[in-house]
Amino acid sequence: MTDVITRADPKPEAPVVSPKGGAKDRWVRRAPLLPALIFAIVVTQVPFLVTIYLSTLDWNALRPGDRPFVFLDNYVTVLTDTRLQSALLNTVLLTAGAVIFSMILGLALAILLDRKFFGRGVVRTMLITPFLVMPIAAALLWKHALYNPAYGLINGIFGGSTDWVSSYPKAAVIATLVWQWTPFMMLILLAGLQSQSEDILEAARVDGAGAWKIFTHMTLPHMRQYLELGALLGSIYLVNTFDAVFTITQGGPGTATTNLPYEIYLTTFRKFEYGEASAAGVIVVILTIIVATFALRVISSLFRMEESR
Amino acid sequence: MTTLATPAVKSSTALKPAARRRMGSAIWGVVAWVAGIIFVFPVIWMVLTSFKQEQDAASNPPTWVFTPTFDQYAQVFDRNIMPFLLNSLMASVFSTLLVVILATPAAYALSLRPVAKWTDVLFFFISTKMMPAVAALLPVYLLVKNLGMLDNVWTMVLLYTSMNLPLAVWMMRSFLLEVPREVLEAGEVDGAGLLTSIRKIILPIVSPGLAATALICFIFAWNEFFLAVNLTATNAGTAPIFLVGFISSEGLFLARLCAAATLVSLPVLIAGWVAQNKLVRGLSMGAVK
Numbered sequence: 001m002t003d004v005i006t007r008a009d010p011k012p013e014a015p016v017v018s019p020k021g022g023a024k025d026r027w028v029r030r031a032p033l034l035p036a037l038i039f040a041i042v043v044t045q046v047p048f049l050v051t052i053y054l055s056t057l058d059w060n061a062l063r064p065g066d067r068p069f070v071f072l073d074n075y076v077t078v079l080t081d082t083r084l085q086s087a088l089l090n091t092v093l094l095t096a097g098a099v100i101f102s103m104i105l106g107l108a109l110a111i112l113l114d115r116k117f118f119g120r121g122v123v124r125t126m127l128i129t130p131f132l133v134m135p136i137a138a139a140l141l142w143k144h145a146l147y148n149p150a151y152g153l154i155n156g157i158f159g160g161s162t163d164w165v166s167s168y169p170k171a172a173v174i175a176t177l178v179w180q181w182t183p184f185m186m187l188i189l190l191a192g193l194q195s196q197s198e199d200i201l202e203a204a205r206v207d208g209a210g211a212w213k214i215f216t217h218m219t220l221p222h223m224r225q226y227l228e229l230g231a232l233l234g235s236i237y238l239v240n241t242f243d244a245v246f247t248i249t250q251g252g253p254g255t256a257t258t259n260l261p262y263e264i265y266l267t268t269f270r271k272f273e274y275g276e277a278s279a280a281g282v283i284v285v286i287l288t289i290i291v292a293t294f295a296l297r298v299i300s301s302l303f304r305m306e307e308s309r
Numbered sequence: 310m311t312t313l314a315t316p317a318v319k320s321s322t323a324l325k326p327a328a329r330r331r332m333g334s335a336i337w338g339v340v341a342w343v344a345g346i347i348f349v350f351p352v353i354w355m356v357l358t359s360f361k362q363e364q365d366a367a368s369n370p371p372t373w374v375f376t377p378t379f380d381q382y383a384q385v386f387d388r389n390i391m392p393f394l395l396n397s398l399m400a401s402v403f404s405t406l407l408v409v410i411l412a413t414p415a416a417y418a419l420s421l422r423p424v425a426k427w428t429d430v431l432f433f434f435i436s437t438k439m440m441p442a443v444a445a446l447l448p449v450y451l452l453v454k455n456l457g458m459l460d461n462v463w464t465m466v467l468l469y470t471s472m473n474l475p476l477a478v479w480m481m482r483s484f485l486l487e488v489p490r491e492v493l494e495a496g497e498v499d500g501a502g503l504l505t506s507i508r509k510i511i512l513p514i515v516s517p518g519l520a521a522t523a524l525i526c527f528i529f530a531w532n533e534f535f536l537a538v539n540l541t542a543t544n545a546g547t548a549p550i551f552l553v554g555f556i557s558s559e560g561l562f563l564a565r566l567c568a569a570a571t572l573v574s575l576p577v578l579i580a581g582w583v584a585q586n587k588l589v590r591g592l593s594m595g596a597v598k
Contacts, residue, residue, distance in 0.1 A: 029424045032414030036474060037430065039411055043471035044437040050448035109344055117338025125582055126345035129352050132581035134532045136549040137570035140556060141355050144563055151563070153354055156371040179351065187589040191597045229593060240441045242535045247553070261535070264443045269539065274447060281444035292439040296432060 048285065055278035062272045074279035084280060086255050087263035093170060094241060094259055098177035099234045103227065105178065106185025113186070114193045131183035139247035142176040147248075169249045169256045176244050181237075185230045192226030193219070225301060232295035239288065260284050359568035366564035381568035390569065393551035397573075399462050400547055401530040404469035408477045408526045409519065411470070416481035421488060421511075431479070438475040442535050453540060462545045468536050473526040480525070480591050484518025485511070521587030524580050531577050548573040 055074050059067040078084050113124055130138065146153045147164040155161060165172045196219065204214050242261045245251055251258035251266070258266070260280065267277040358366045360377040419427045449468070450459075458464045488511055496506045534549040541550060555569055581588065589597055 026425065029418060029422055031418075033418035033424055033430065036411040036415035036478060037433075040434060040437050040471060040474055043467065044440060044445065047445040047448040047452070048440065050452075051444055054447060109341075112337060112341040112344060115334055115337055115341075117334060117341060119338075119342065123341050123345035125585065126349035128581065128585055128588065129349045129578065132528070132574070132578045133352060133355075134549060134552075134570070134574045134577060136532075136534045136552055137355075137574050138351075140552060140566060141351060141570055144556075144566060145354060145358060146351060151367040151369045151371075153351075153371055156369050179348070182348070184592055188593055188597055191589050191593075226597065229596060233593060236439050240443070240535075242443075243549075246534075246538075261441065261443045264446075265539070268447055268450075278447055281441075281447065284441050285444045288439055288441055292436060295439065296435070300432075 051278045051281050051285075054274055055282050057275045057278075059274040060272055061274055067275075070275070074275045075283070078276055078279045078283065083255060083258070083263060084260075084283075087258050087260050090170075090255070090257060091239060091259040091261075094173060094177070094245075094257070095235055095238045097170070097174040098181060098238050098241075099231055101174065101178045102181040102185045102234065103189075103230060105182045106230065107189050107223075107227075109182065109186045110189035110193055113190055127186060128183040130179050131181070133180070135180060135243040136247060138180055139176055139244045142172070142179070143248045147172055165248060166253055169253060173241075173244050173248055173257050176248060177238060177241060181234060185234060188230040188233075189223065189226055192223045196222055225298065228298045232291070232298055235291055236288070236295060239291070355567045356571050358564055359571045361564045363562055363564050366567070381565045382572070384565050385569045385572060388555070390548075390551055390572065393546050393548050394573070396462050396465075396541075396545050397531055397548040400465040400469055400545075401527050403463075403466045404473065404530050405523050405526045407466065407470045408473045409523055412474055412477035412481050412522070413519070415478050416485050419478065420482045420485040421490075421493065431482070434475040434478045437471070442472075446536070446539060449536075450539060459540060460542045460544045460546075464540060465537065465545060465547065468540070469526075469530040469533060472533070472536075473529055476529070476591065477522050477526055479596075480522045481515075481518065483590065483596075484515050484522070487518075488514050518587070521584050521591060524584040525588070525591035528577050528580055 056069055056071055057067045058070045058073065109127055113120065113127070117123075133141070143165060144152075149155060149161050149163040152164070154164065201214060201218065204218060209217070240261055241259060242265065245257055245259055245262045246265075249257040251262050261284075264277050264280050264284070267273050267280060359381055360379070361372065361375050362378060362380065365372040365375045418424050419431055424430065453459050453461075453464050492510055493506060496510055501509065531548070533547070537547045537550055538553065541547065546554070552566075552569055552573060556566060584591075
């Protein structure tokens with residue numbers, strides 16, 4: 001990865017295809033790749049290296065003077081801080097809750113949409129719509145138009161005067177996320193269902209297999225990869241949930257819905273503890289790498305499937 | 310929640326298997342319609358509320374019949390939404406252009422004429438997408454601040470480009486792989502230069518994919534909130550920032566909020582509906598067709 005620093009000028013003319021060409025040919029092949037690669041390294045990797053550096057400083061922006069090097073002190077502070085532990089737990093609960101419920105609903109909806117019926121295209125359009133609403137608009141809509149105890153639609157239809165956000169803060173955030181992310185799961189799972197071979201299913205039917213048996217013995221195993229892909233991509237997006245927490249609960253009541261992104265945001269821009277915020281950031285990246293390793297494995301298995309086709 | 314009633318199900322004992330199956334699929338169709346309406350209902354409610362007067366919007370029980378009014382939209386424009394929409398438009402359009410310009414050649418070098426170790430490069434790109442923005446926020450903030458680029462649309466253009474680049478590289482790669490190699494090689498044998506083969510062979514096949522990639526990058530840039538709220542204010546504030554500022558300065562004006570939310574969501578709703586066949590491919594980074 002480091003041998004791309006020196007940069008060749010893009011050549012307009014490529015020589016005849018020869019996978020084992022000389023040095024010149026290798027650079028001609030690399031040339032179209034380099035601008036994007038260098039851009040990605042500069043904009044994403046360099047800041048992260050700086051984050052690692054900042055995480056070793058005792059730096060509060062409100063306090064003038066030195067920023068002494070404290071090595072791992074910030075990590076000790078952050079890892080022993082109960083706020084961060086509760087933020088970690090909340091992140092896991094919010095992410096897992098949103099992913100699991102949106103997967104279940106998404107699978108049910110995908111199975112419904114996998115059949116032919118009148119107006120299927122319209123129904124699909126309706127079902128993907130929540131995903132397209134701007135997340136911050138969706139969060140505001142749920143908070144004020146649906147959850148509001150006095151005039152929200154939920155109490156308006158079902159009666160009662162429950163203050164949904166303060167009584168069930170986690171569920172309120174999760175429900176909003178599930179509403180937005182179910183379409184995403186549905187689309188991926190629907191693609192999986194539709195990639196099943198119709199001939200094999202027909203053959204099973206002819207052999208007298210019932211619908212339930214076909215579903216558990218053929219469809220689910222076939223869907224495994226797609227379920228994994230949906231769960232992992234969903235987790236990667238949802239672990240960064242910020243909009244919904246910021247808008248619906250501001251992390252509260254207390255710290256009931258403060259997840260890691262929101263906690264780091266507070267540490268950075270409300271408490272100005274730059275060193276601690278950076279240490280927490282590094283910890284989040286390490287956690288993400290663990291999840292991402294699984295994600296990459298799933299994606300690369302799909303990828304091999306595609307190559308062998 | 311809805312007025313849709315399930316049709317009366319007649320006793321099916323007298324029906325033949327084929328008719329029964331048709332009946333069954335009709336019932337599942339109705340279930341699907343009900344599910345679709347439930348899912349889209351909050352959005353419909355948002356749009357309905359945006360055409361109400363405030364007292365109808367904040368009523369309990371909910372107001373279903375009312376005289377539609379454009380007052381709330383007029384109010385939203387009075388509160389100067391235009392600069393925010395323009396900022397969003399600039400950040401989204403320019404970052405999308407930059408993404409396409411960077412990602413398309415890169416995808417070419419990872420598919421049709423692959424470099425050595427192209428899989429490593431591909432996975433490097435996707436791994437940058439997996440890095441949470443919070444982890445890079447502080448150094449980006451400090452750098453941007455020192456350069457005097459806080460609250461600047463071009464900063465957002467660059468950041469959104471890096472946010473969408475991996476997605477676009479993966480997506481474009483999956484579209485470029487659909488170009489039949491034989492046709493490309495035949496063209497080369499006939500003496501077609503690179504530019505000719507791009508124009509005559511690759512572009513016609515790839516352009517729907519290019520459009521879909523651009524649309525999805527546009528959607529993500531338009532909806533982005535986290536970076537915008539931390540790096541922009543009054544000059545470069547994007548549409549999501551307008552919505553949030555709206556709520557804190559206005560208190561609760563539900564109908565007006567719904568009008569603003571409808572306005573800012575509209576471009577992406579339209580883009581998404583148009584591109585819905587390609588949506589899944591983009592969201593799964595080209596892994597699922």
